[in-house]
Amino acid sequence: MKALVQRVSKASVSVDNQVVGSIDRGLLVFLGVAVEDSEKDAVYLADKVLNLRIFSDDSGKFNLSLLNCRGELLIISQFTLLADTRKGRRPNFIAAAPPDKAESLFGRFVELVRASGLKVATGVFGGRMLVEIHNEGPVTIMLDSREHIPAQA
Secondary structure, rough: EEEEEEEEEEEEEEOOOEEEEEEOOOOEEEEOEEEEOOHHHHHHHHHHHHOOEEEEEEOOOOEEOOHHOOOOEEEOHHHHHHHHHOOOOOOOOOEOOHHHHHHHHHHHHHHHHHHHOOOEEEOOOOOOEEEEEEEEEEEEEEEEEHHHOOOOO
């Protein structure tokens, strides 16, 4: 499971010219689910996103997490994070989980971060979305659960 995390001053997502999710200060998370992902990946990334210290303290150092500053989350499904561009010019998405599995694990990730009590908004799974981002910093970090969770047996 991959998460592209952006620190934002505000962000929103629209479908068919209607805003379906919006946040103020917090994190925008683009989430991609891989074929081999499981519940462990969702648990790992949810904890990592909530506790990642990328908000500045009073001395300007990255010492605060989303939980510390009571920020908000906007989570967008993004299978293209699993693109393989090593061959040719057209990305291959074989590593991306099929839609039913991806939607289930995406939903589990959302449940896990909602359990924190923070405001959580989402896009529409599988929908054609327009995302407006006010990236603060800018701060953008890629997280990959496979870098920390051993492959499934």
